[in-house]
Amino acid sequence: MNFTLTQDSVHRLDLTLIQPVIEVLVGDPLKYARQLRFEFDYPRADDDPRELSEIEEIRLWFIRLDSAYPWLPYFLNWRDGELTRYAAMLVPHRFDHNEGLIFNPEALEIFVMHKIFSVHHWLQACHIANNADLRHMAQTLGYDLDLSFFDLL
Secondary structure, eight states: OEEEEEHHHHHHTOOTTTHHHHHHHHHSHHHHTTOBEEEEEOOOOTTOOOOGGGOHHHHHHHHHHHHHOTTGGGGBOGGGTHHHHHHHHHSOEEEETTTEEEEOHHHHHHHHHHHHHHHHHHHHHTTOOOHHHHHHHHHHTTOOOOGGGGGGO
């Protein structure tokens, strides 16, 4: 499932266009897990060297999105890099031409644990036990959680 983020929505911090997509996703969480991809209709000048995650307006829109739907990473297509791109919108990082995206390690650790707690809580509210997926989500961002960790939750 793809969602196209428009420049107008970004500049108005408008989440209304994604709300119908959210309703579909939460209507059947198991069916739509790891299916969401973001596309961008955000024109930039030809000489603008910034990555999308370096554009403050886009990052602010994602901060608003994440505050409204903190469990959304459960639906992102992790295999296609959507979780990493989503994290880049929210976590301080730098881009190295040789090594690629390099996150601030402490900030990434806080982000990962916040997402694990948020998604776990939301899945429990939906009566879904899916700790293996949560573990895989953390692994996608470079963290290995023992399944016994979830016994604490």
